[in-house]
Amino acid sequence: MKIRKIVVKKPNKKDELETEIREYPPEFSINAKHLPEVKNWKVGGKYRLVMDVELSSMSLRKEPEDSSAWFKIEAIGGGKKPKERVKRYNKKEK
Secondary structure (H helix, E strand, O other), X not given: OOOOOOOOOOOOOOOOOOOOOXXXXXXXXXXXXXXXXXXXXXXXXXXXXXXXXXXXXXXXXXXHHHOEEEEEEEEEEEEEOOOOXXXXXXXXXX
């Protein structure tokens, strides 16, 4: 499974009236009853979550990027976000 970074469009700072609609990354909340690990996590820390979900509802729009999906979390686990792996090579691989 590959993880993709979520890209959020930032408003143009020159536009004082902010005529562009502001975008925010998706968010969700969960309590320690369902994910006990959060008791030891720190605000601002980076963590990796793995979830099994069931698609419960969809809203399809004319423009695909305006479509939405709702999920029920069936299973969840998490821990410290792994460090990015740097591909190493030797001179022979060039």
